[in-house]
Amino acid sequence: xxxxxQTPSHQVTQMGQEVILRCVPIxxxxxxxxxxxxxxxxxxxxxxxxxxxxSEKSEIFDDQFSVERPDGSxxxxxxxxxxxxxxxxxxxxxSPLGGTLTGELFFGEGSRLTVL
Amino acid sequence: xxQGEEDPQALSIQEGENATMNCSYKTSINNLQWYRQNxxxxxxxxxxxxxxxxxxxxxxxxxxxDTSKKSSSLLITASRAADTASYFCATxxxxxxxxxxxxxxxxxxxx
Numbered sequence: 459x460x461x462x463x464q465t466p467s468h469q470v471t472q473m474g475q476e477v478i479l480r481c482v483p484i485x486x487x488x489x490x491x492x493x494x495x496x497x498x499x500x501x502x503x504x505x506x507x508x509x510x511x512x513s514e515k516s517e518i519f520d521d522q523f524s525v526e527r528p529d530g531s532x533x534x535x536x537x538x539x540x541x542x543x544x545x546x547x548x549x550x551x552x553s554p555l556g557g558t559l560t561g562e563l564f565f566g567e568g569s570r571l572t573v574l
Numbered sequence: 575x576x577q578g579e580e581d582p583q584a585l586s587i588q589e590g591e592n593a594t595m596n597c598s599y600k601t602s603i604n605n606l607q608w609y610r611q612n613x614x615x616x617x618x619x620x621x622x623x624x625x626x627x628x629x630x631x632x633x634x635x636x637x638x639x640d641t642s643k644k645s646s647s648l649l650i651t652a653s654r655a656a657d658t659a660s661y662f663c664a665t666x667x668x669x670x671x672x673x674x675x676x677x678x679x680x681x682x683x684x685x
Contacts, residue, residue, distance in 0.1 A: 501675040514671045549616060563673060565616040
C-alpha cells in the first residue's frame, strides 16, 4: 500500500541552526501538508501546498519556515534558524483532494525535531 | 472552546466495553473526520462523515454528526487492548483549505 515517508525520523540540532525535513508524498496525490505536534499537545496546521505553490499557511508558518517541492517527488520543510520552541514532531501529509473540499489525509510517521 | 475539541480528554475502559468520544466544533464544515494516533506514531484516518450525513459505520466504529449542535461522536464497540491510542477529530471548515484537529482523547483499553 502506498505510504508517505519522512526523513529523518529524529533530528537533534543546536538553536539557530537550519533544518530540512523531507517527505515523499504518495505519488498520485496533488495536495501536500505539514503539521506539527508539540509533545502532548494538539496537531497544528502549518502549511498546505498545491500546484507548486503555498495554498494556505497558518500564523505559525512565519518567515523562518519555507517549503519546496524541488524534484516532483520530495516535499521539504526548511526551518531557517531553529528556536527551542520549534522542538516538536513534524508530520507530512498528502491527499488526492483539497481546495474547497479536503478529503482523507495520509500522514507520514513524522520527524521528531529536538532543538537544544 | 477551540474548533474541534474532544471530550473526555482521557478515557479508560475494560476490554469488551464500548468507548464513546465526543467532538465539538464552532464553524460550518464540509466534513468531519476521525483519526487515530498510536504513541509516537503518525495519524491514521479512521472515518469521514460529510456535513449532509448523520451517521456512518465502519466495522466496529460508529460516527454521528449533528450539525445543528456542531458536534460529533465516535463510538468504538467491543473495544480491544489494541484500540489503545489517541483519537482526534478533524474538521474541514468551509472557509479553509486544510483540516483543523482537536485536542484528542487518550483512550486506554485495559486487558
